[in-house]
Amino acid sequence: MRLVVGIGLRTDTSYRELRDLLDSALAGLEPRDVTQVVTVDGREAEPGLQRLVASLGASLFTATALELSQQPVPTPSDHVDQLAGTASVAEAAVILSGAELLAPKQRSARATVAVGRLPEEQVPAAPGYAVGDRDVVHRVLAERRxxxxxxxxxxxxxxxxxxxxxxxxxxxxxxxxxxxxxxxxxxxxxxxxxxxxxxxxxxxxxxxxxxxxxxxxxxxxxxxxxxxxxxxxxxxxxxxxxxxxxxxxxxxxxxxxxxxxxxxxxxxxxxxxxxxxxxxxxxxxxxxxxxxxxxxxxxxxxxxxxxxVEEFAGTPELVRSGWAARRPLSWAVHQEAWGSRGLPGEQPAAVIAKDAARAGSAVRAVAGEQSVYLAVVDGADGAEYLRRADGLVVRVGAEKPTADFGVLWRPARTVDEAVELGVEVARDLAPQGVSEIVVEVVEPSDITEGLARGIFLGGLACGVSVKGSDGVGEVSHSSA
Ligand SMILES: Cc1cc2nc3c(=O)[nH]c(=O)nc-3n(C[C@H](O)[C@H](O)[C@H](O)COP(=O)(O)O)c2cc1C
Incomplete structure (x- = not known):
């Protein structure tokens, strides 16, 4: 059963409150495969909501208050109407997504949650397999832990x-x-x-x-x-x-x-x-x-x-503990050639910087406190930065460095490519719990500075704070 969850929430509603409310709304619904979470425009940046969405491995969608207000909901609320400009967010969001509402919305102090069932896919399974058989295969894949x-x-x-x-x-x-x-x-x-x-x-x-x-x-x-x-x-x-x-x-x-x-x-x-x-x-x-x-x-x-074991957790332990987050699928799918990212049927985003914000919300949820000191070099080995426990070297030169997990080799050929690779560096660190990146451009050039700019853009998209090593501005250069 593929579920959609509609959520209305106030500013700063905690992850814990949302999680408890959702768990109570989902009680008795098995299996609980929440594929979509829908809320009203403007609430998608709420940290508690983002963490919830990431922990579910679901996609987050928003709708305008006008769209939501046009849905015929079973339990409208004048109060919500005043706050959000629609008589319901949670129930309307479920109905708007084409799902069948399973129960009236549930409330906590700061949020409301409604759950609906998305229509089963009509696509038949392969010959010899019932639709249920196929779904079990996908379930086992999703529920392996x-x-x-x-x-x-x-x-x-x-x-x-x-x-x-x-x-x-x-x-x-x-x-x-x-x-x-x-x-x-x-x-x-x-x-x-x-x-x-x-x-x-x-x-x-x-x-x-x-x-x-x-x-x-x-x-x-x-x-x-x-x-x-x-x-x-x-x-x-x-x-x-x-x-x-x-x-x-x-x-x-x-x-x-x-x-x-x-x-x-x-x-x-x-x-x-x-x-x-x-x-x-x-x-x-x-x-x-x-x-x-x-x-x-x-x-x-x-x-x-x-x-x-008695049970299998719904999400990886590293996600539940806040150590890491899943990388959105859309970051991993390229259409026809490297860099044209997007899911099948989607218009691919040719420039990663444009695409970064779209998927960034999925990883902002990681409860990372980690700060990384990132040195951008061209040909230098950056060994002194690797002596720092928080040090990471990004090397843009064409020559492949000796394998070391402290050195990311990003051989950028053009400034545009350097920017893209920089965006990717930042957004690939975000799911590993990195919340702050301090950048030092050790060997200033168009390419290294392009990469640093990309890191700034990628960080912005994923909620990672990026600053220069002098503590001010976006990115600083070393005096080298
Ligand atoms: C090659 C490989 C090595 C792994 N090594 C460890 C390990 O040493 N300790 C550990 O706790 N988990 C280890 N894992 C499990 C991963 O942390 C886990 O697969 C990941 O967090 C995703 O969670 P899931 O498998 O429950 O979906 C390993 C997984 C793979 C594929």
Missing amino acids: DVRRGFLDRPIADDLLTRVLESAHRAPSVGLSQPWDFVLIRDLATRRKVHDLATSQRDAFAASLPAGRRSAFDGLKIEAILDTPLNIAVTCDAGRGGRHVLGRHADPRTTWFSVAIAIQNLWLAARAEGLGVGWVSFFEPGEVAAVLGLPGHVELVGYLCVGH
Whole structure:
């Protein structure tokens, strides 16, 4: 069931108030797939609303007070009419979106919420599948979660586990090379050794974080190695199939892609069986390989913690905790060529700066306190900036720098491209909890300054404050 939620709210209504009100309005409606949230024009920038929309993974739409006032609503309100210029926001928004209102609106101190059901799609499913079958596939995909909490003390039946492994083993693979193997680990002593490895990597990661981000990280659970009855190490034998594996010769990475797909198959099948799966990557893979006694030619790809769970959360834990936000789909879809972004059927936005504001609201909700000190360089390595825990270097030069997650390589060829890449940098940091960017243009040029301008525009669109390193103005240059 695809739901639309209409929301009327006052200024500064908190996320918590909206969430509680929505949860009570949704009670008894299963499954709760809220795809759209609609409110009146002008309210879309409310932080509480944006956070709610992001936590639902829904799209936010607005309607004018005039459009809303023309809808025949069951419970009009004179009071709302005075405040918003329409007798109802919540119910009218649901009706306007073409949905069937499921119940009268519910109120809290500062908000009203109404819920409606969107008409089922009339598009038939593929031959051999009922519409319901198709919807279940999409549901499993949407409701798969990385699970790290709430595991039950219940063993996993052998036949169930075999079904899940069968599904993993049916994954596509380059040249049908099936380069994966599954090492099933139940032994507590082995799991303790692996747990120790994860703990020391956790500590190392924590130590690398700026202070604010670190305290947020301290509250996160990143593995369930000892909380689950079963761990599965999924490995890759890159040489499997010999010399002439079809499709691998030009791009050997396809071997590892194949293993990752097998893991996703396992993850989805497990979800359908009520098994939670948590992927742990806080390892130096060779150290796990040593604990498990893997032969030298076999590499660890994924380490999974698996067990029965009572329930699966509706949204990723990193979203619920405010650590990160989902990137809107429209940012990820390019039509015909890179840079022409937009969903199918939408008019693509040829210039990212124009498009940024449209989707920016979806990520503004991240409760990030993180400040990033961003140095824009051309050919310099920016090593001194990487010594800062909050340092990030953006390098625009054509020469690819040595791989380092502290260095974003954005080889801009024109000023326009530099602006676009700058917008992208800012809006891709926003979903990772960055709320402030301090920019220093270390090597001033048309290109580096264009990139800095883009960062400013992207930040503006996503609610990230961007300022120059001298603390005033938009962006400053170093004296270099
Ligand atoms: C390759 C990979 C490695 C991951 N490593 C970890 C990890 O070490 N610890 C953790 O808590 N989650 C890990 N995750 C889970 C992601 O955090 C999770 O998939 C993401 O937040 C989205 O949530 P969802 O899977 O519930 O949709 C990993 C996921 C992938 C695909």
